[in-house]
Amino acid sequence: MRVYLAGPDVFLPDPHARAASLKAICARHGMEGVSPLDAPDGVPEAWRALPLARFIALCNEAHIRACDALIANLTPFRGPSADVGTVFEVGFMRALGRPVLGWSNVAADFFSRTRTVAGAHAVGEEWRDDAGMLLESFGMTDNLMIDGAILASGGTIEIADVPPAERWTDLTAFERCVAALRRG
């Protein structure tokens, strides 16, 4: 089984080492991890004329289409939610109807995290931010589209309560996803 490894891990100081670590865990469980950093097969010649950012986007889409499942690093990234590039890819794979799994190294739920950063306040039974916009308070890991899609796809969300200093190194929750995917 080929598994696309979605996450802001590509922004880490040594993204190739990180990809190798993720792939090694997949291999231990009999799976092939596919990183956004991998060169895709059969790139159409026309893509090479595109600006680099658009070329990368098309290569990542092609990688996802060529995989059987997706595991997303949903650890909050520069705000209360997961990295948006990762979330895009979760939505993309969900539309293809294949299993999507997620993991996060932050245990606080989405509502708790949003309440901290958005200057939120209670209005009756609801919570709103300074712009008057509603906070989701469903006890989910992130926005309901993300949790909803993963669960509907048959996937799981694995959470580890990791100290901030190890948030981008600890792979315990990731490995739990790989094991869950292997069990099917």
Added chain:
Amino acid sequence: MRVYLAGPDVFLPDPHARAASLKAICARHGMEGVSPLDAPDGVPEAWRALPLARFIALCNEAHIRACDALIANLTPFRGPSADVGTVFEVGFMRALGRPVLGWSNVAADFFSRTRTVAGAHAVGEEWRDDAGMLLESFGMTDNLMIDGAILASGGTIEIADVPPAERWTDLTAFERCVAALRRG
């Protein structure tokens, strides 16, 4: 043409009035706007046993599948990027191969916005945040997966430079998307 109206607009103080405004603009251009707040047709009975958040997620997915195009409000939401629920839906529609368009009421590009909030600093020719993670600096509206997908789908990204007080009311850029979609 049926157009799904993705955005954090559902979190506004009066989301039904907002949906009506968006739909009125679609109607003026001969299109049918479909809001996440609309009741979907033919909901499977099994969905009604799910928790509300998961029910909403499945209804929104069904709405997107039943639409011909998607217009996303990418105005930054509680951080440097667009709302993750919206971005999930952009990825979902992109995988279906139909046109995706985006609009934003913030003119500063993604790099400028990220540089402001992430405690970023230059390291040689790159920019990194306090966790050592790379900032994208491609001059795009948001993460490259979002811009890349919209442009590859044949869509456009319409930007308006709107003062903060009108950021969640001004629909000029939205109407430019609708007009662009009508022109094809």
